[in-house]
Amino acid sequence: MNTLKVAAFMALKSLVRGDVRVLLLTVSMLILVYVNLIFTPSLLSGAVQKIHDKTRNTISGDIVFQAAGESPIIVGAEELVSDIESLKGVEAACARNSLGAEIHYESERFASAIYAIDPVRDSQVFQISGTLVEGEYLEPGDTGQILLGAQIAGADREDLELYSTSLKTVHAGSRVVIDYVNGVEREYTVKGIFFTEFVQGDIRAYITEDDFRSMVPPQLHGTATALHVKLEKGADRSLVVEEVLAMRPGLKYQTWEDALGVLKSMTKSFDQIIVILRTTALIVAGITIFIVTYVDLVNKRRQIGIERAIGITSASIVLSYIIRAIVYAAFGILAAALIFRYVIMPIEAQHPFHFPFGDVLLVVDIPELASSAAILCGVAIVSAFIPAYQTIRTKIIDAIWSS
Amino acid sequence: MISVSNLSRTYRLGSVEVMALVDVSLTLEGGDVTCVMGKSGSGKSTLLRQLGLIDRPTSGQILFDGQDVTRLSDGTRARMRLTYLGYIFQEFALLGELTAHENVFLPGMMLGGAAHDYRKRAAELLGIVGLGERIHHKPKELSGGEQQRVAIARALINNPRALFADEPCANLDSISSEEVMETLLKLNKDLGITILFVSHDPDDKKYAGRLIFLKDGRQVPEYL
Numbered sequence: 001m002n003t004l005k006v007a008a009f010m011a012l013k014s015l016v017r018g019d020v021r022v023l024l025l026t027v028s029m030l031i032l033v034y035v036n037l038i039f040t041p042s043l044l045s046g047a048v049q050k051i052h053d054k055t056r057n058t059i060s061g062d063i064v065f066q067a068a069g070e071s072p073i074i075v076g077a078e079e080l081v082s083d084i085e086s087l088k089g090v091e092a093a094c095a096r097n098s099l100g101a102e103i104h105y106e107s108e109r110f111a112s113a114i115y116a117i118d119p120v121r122d123s124q125v126f127q128i129s130g131t132l133v134e135g136e137y138l139e140p141g142d143t144g145q146i147l148l149g150a151q152i153a154g155a156d157r158e159d160l161e162l163y164s165t166s167l168k169t170v171h172a173g174s175r176v177v178i179d180y181v182n183g184v185e186r187e188y189t190v191k192g193i194f195f196t197e198f199v200q201g202d203i204r205a206y207i208t209e210d211d212f213r214s215m216v217p218p219q220l221h222g223t224a225t226a227l228h229v230k231l232e233k234g235a236d237r238s239l240v241v242e243e244v245l246a247m248r249p250g251l252k253y254q255t256w257e258d259a260l261g262v263l264k265s266m267t268k269s270f271d272q273i274i275v276i277l278r279t280t281a282l283i284v285a286g287i288t289i290f291i292v293t294y295v296d297l298v299n300k301r302r303q304i305g306i307e308r309a310i311g312i313t314s315a316s317i318v319l320s321y322i323i324r325a326i327v328y329a330a331f332g333i334l335a336a337a338l339i340f341r342y343v344i345m346p347i348e349a350q351h352p353f354h355f356p357f358g359d360v361l362l363v364v365d366i367p368e369l370a371s372s373a374a375i376l377c378g379v380a381i382v383s384a385f386i387p388a389y390q391t392i393r394t395k396i397i398d399a400i401w402s403s
Numbered sequence: 404m405i406s407v408s409n410l411s412r413t414y415r416l417g418s419v420e421v422m423a424l425v426d427v428s429l430t431l432e433g434g435d436v437t438c439v440m441g442k443s444g445s446g447k448s449t450l451l452r453q454l455g456l457i458d459r460p461t462s463g464q465i466l467f468d469g470q471d472v473t474r475l476s477d478g479t480r481a482r483m484r485l486t487y488l489g490y491i492f493q494e495f496a497l498l499g500e501l502t503a504h505e506n507v508f509l510p511g512m513m514l515g516g517a518a519h520d521y522r523k524r525a526a527e528l529l530g531i532v533g534l535g536e537r538i539h540h541k542p543k544e545l546s547g548g549e550q551q552r553v554a555i556a557r558a559l560i561n562n563p564r565a566l567f568a569d570e571p572c573a574n575l576d577s578i579s580s581e582e583v584m585e586t587l588l589k590l591n592k593d594l595g596i597t598i599l600f601v602s603h604d605p606d607d608k609k610y611a612g613r614l615i616f617l618k619d620g621r622q623v624p625e626y627l
Binding site: 400 | 477481482485490492499500501509510513514
């Protein structure tokens, strides 16, 4: 107890009465290190979250059910959607039919899947209706009308990632011809163009279920190739899956994570980048504290010799340097967290980074923030301990009289 | 009682071996005031460092009240420095970031006890050495003599049995030197502390009841 008391006393006096410039410089360095430690991971976390949100809101919903057998058709889809919507934890559900097609406009063409939807139910699961940049969203009963993703239409937006392979100049009101894989050819008026800022979502086209029925045999009416379910916040996904599979055997399911596809490896890469950046930042923090402690110890070698000569234990001396390092780290972390929350985040929100899947906001993961802070404190402790321990191993006589 | 027998200390400077202390034997009785004299390099400070448990002898034995302290662990020696001994350095050796009061009570804090007690005792000791009005001053705000008196007060905070002073007046003017030596003698008289001090000034003989003279690390026989 006395060891800790003396260590705390010496650390406090050294911090309060030591060189203010050293204190400010060290804390400033640690602020930079901690901001660096949380900035890029927060950005990448924001990007990953954006990808996840876009996938759920434009492609998959929370769960996708498909037929498990050889036939991709789910019969009685409308009734099943109603039954699913009555389940606890389900916010909305919708059925979609998809058909491969090639879209033609003047001399351009674009191969795409055309999705037949019930516009009302679909907009309860997906957010495509809110991303229109031209025209209007589909309405039930619409025929001869199509909704195109911006990456298909082009819409004279040369800044689009897939503009060169798009139809380039299609706008709302343009007429396009579609050749379906089942041999049907139809002409459609483009009712609207949507831009979700998510390439995977913007290479899709939508028609109404009524339109779909008019070009398939009657036995395919009321069927679907996929059912999409949106869950309420906090709902138990596995329970919903269990209940749906019990309700309709012969279905298989995909979670939105499964639906990420190729993006899954991208988010994994982001995670690896985060680990590398964090490790580098922690090494920089460790070296910073090591240097500060080492320089201080070199300058105070004689003082430490005197402290030992008058009976202050080595443990107290080492502990005093560790406490100082913890204080440096704590001040650095606190200041960096405040700067990050009240300066960097608002500025970034006003001028967000633009990724191919939209504007990305910094996402702060509190547990990760806390773990970074704890690791930084740990690094600070080790970085202070090593030089302090080496110094107190010097003979008292050498410490006092050789300096 | 402190008993020293056949104490030797050899230093190695590169390939050269320097015999700083050779076969020194002496006994200090409680309440003695002893002065160790000799020319520069005669081994005075080396002897004091062995007695003050700051250095370890190459051979020989030091007994504190019959206990051999030469082979104790570093931790136990630190504990003895804290509880049994007071040590005054030639160069004041105060901690620059602490006030006079804090410099004095720090070893008291290390020993433990109530904060109020060691703070009060430190203030009293500073009063005894004539610095009652300057307890909140930092070392750089004090004169050399005042700093040395703070060092004396610090050496006394844990009520040591013996006080070792390594040329306590070497860096002081004559008036300050007089003050410091008078302070030490007063403490010996009032508190009965055994004092061993090192000096190269022949005038300091007058303060000591006993004299040990060293030459080339050896005791000069006529003073034995």
